[in-house]
Amino acid sequence: MVLTKTDFIHYLNCPKSMWLEKHDPENFPRGEFSAFQQKLVQEGREVEVFFRQLLDGRAFGRVDYEVEFQLDDLCARADGLAVDAAGQTTLYEVKSSTRVKTDAKHNHLKDACFQKICAELAGQPIHRVVLVHLNSEYVRRGEIDPAGLLVLEDITDRMTAIEAVTRDEMDAAVALLQDEIDRVGCNCLRKSRANHCDAFSYFNPDMPNPSIYSLPRLQPAQLIELVDQGQFDPRAVPEGFQLGKQQGVVLAAFQTREPQIDHGVIKAFFKDLVFPLYFLDYETYASAVPLLDGISPHKAFPVQYSLHILDAGGQLTHHEYLEQEARLPHILVAKLRESIAGEGSVIAWHASFERTQNHMMAQAFPQHEDFLLDLNKRMIDLEEPFKTGYVDARFGGSTSIKKVLPVVCPDMNYDDLAVQDGAAAMNAWSNMLAAPPDDLAAITRNLLRYCERDTEAMVGIYRFLNERWREG
Numbered sequence: 001m002v003l004t005k006t007d008f009i010h011y012l013n014c015p016k017s018m019w020l021e022k023h024d025p026e027n028f029p030r031g032e033f034s035a036f037q038q039k040l041v042q043e044g045r046e047v048e049v050f051f052r053q054l055l056d057g058r059a060f061g062r063v064d065y066e067v068e069f070q071l072d073d074l075c076a077r078a079d080g081l082a083v084d085a086a087g088q089t090t091l092y093e094v095k096s097s098t099r100v101k102t103d104a105k106h107n108h109l110k111d112a113c114f115q116k117i118c119a120e121l122a123g124q125p126i127h128r129v130v131l132v133h134l135n136s137e138y139v140r141r142g143e144i145d146p147a148g149l150l151v152l153e154d155i156t157d158r159m160t161a162i163e164a165v166t167r168d169e170m171d172a173a174v175a176l177l178q179d180e181i182d183r184v185g186c187n188c189l190r191k192s193r194a195n196h197c198d199a200f201s202y203f204n205p206d207m208p209n210p211s212i213y214s215l216p217r218l219q220p221a222q223l224i225e226l227v228d229q230g231q232f233d234p235r236a237v238p239e240g241f242q243l244g245k246q247q248g249v250v251l252a253a254f255q256t257r258e259p260q261i262d263h264g265v266i267k268a269f270f271k272d273l274v275f276p277l278y279f280l281d282y283e284t285y286a287s288a289v290p291l292l293d294g295i296s297p298h299k300a301f302p303v304q305y306s307l308h309i310l311d312a313g314g315q316l317t318h319h320e321y322l323e324q325e326a327r328l329p330h331i332l333v334a335k336l337r338e339s340i341a342g343e344g345s346v347i348a349w350h351a352s353f354e355r356t357q358n359h360m361m362a363q364a365f366p367q368h369e370d371f372l373l374d375l376n377k378r379m380i381d382l383e384e385p386f387k388t389g390y391v392d393a394r395f396g397g398s399t400s401i402k403k404v405l406p407v408v409c410p411d412m413n414y415d416d417l418a419v420q421d422g423a424a425a426m427n428a429w430s431n432m433l434a435a436p437p438d439d440l441a442a443i444t445r446n447l448l449r450y451c452e453r454d455t456e457a458m459v460g461i462y463r464f465l466n467e468r469w470r471e472g
């Protein structure tokens, strides 16, 4: 079995998880983490196009791309290998991030060092190692300028410092591949849910659901105390265990299996509402290589909105806009402005996202600044009351709209939609730009229905809460 660079990075994150993916790929759970890895690969390919343009424009003795080094149990592919007139070889490693990452989850230095070690084991001496990443300051103006888009950072000295350790780690990873592992239990028990990979459930099949990991924002010390006591079922958390307010409410919901309702919190939410109510949701697009003039790498911009308007008499109307060309959202803002009057609350779910988009658009379009900043002043977050005002065990400790909706509005969910999350919407939007006429209508419809479902969901959830408020 051969260890690739991707396997090695996987190994550094978690040896057991890497082993499982290599030995039992069909049973390896591919969830959000795998989708994230795929996105990185796709973005890396986009960046490589401009990396090649950059190197091709420079005076080198010889440049080769995608150079493979195949050994008995190791395999590496260098993004670029350049030999100068003096016969000195530089290895290039291309990344779609805007800096050299050295964090535990993804260490670019280890990536590059793996490539260097493989190249040298295969008989190719490497004199310099350069990490190529995106320039966060770059703003697109017309055609992409590879020299402005990319930063070439010489990391040769940093390789020297980690080479011996990396070699040991590679040897250990190769040895593990030939070995067996204990398929029960794993090392993340003392870490929060955010740190668990897709394979957590596989290695911990007896973990109750919900478990203590479903308690929101548990502090490391709290988690360790419970794990060390062997308490994984929230129903067994000892009385008097120190918890924050939201954690305590979620725990009570798990323990009693009854919704926990705080009428005071719900009333406080309703106190600030002014009719008409504007339920607003944006979808955005972002890419490693900026798609538009005025945009920087990874900078998101809105490409569609859905807006449901509920008046004081209970009448509901729907407005929507989907940008069908690659351009900044000036028409989107103008359309939104036609639909939102100067009075009434603007309601969003996890409103910090919509606020950020409004701020960004206010900077880009000064003629709409007053309107957009006023929307933010009038914005109210519908997610808030579901932190402590209404908590059902079936939310699983989450306040995601996708968890709350099917519980409080059992006739509504996202299951029937072709586009079911923001990442899929981004993909669909970029596909739409290049879609043949036969596919265009379906992609457009899928995008509109997804965004509409978000604001429909908010209206349904608002009405559910409204009944509790009247009861309280």
Ligand code: SF4
Residues within 6 Å of the ligand: 013, 014, 015, 016, 017, 186, 187, 188, 195, 196, 197, 198, 199, 200, 203
């Ligand atoms: S959750 Fe388990 S399998 Fe996943 S990274 Fe942590 S230790 Fe590894």
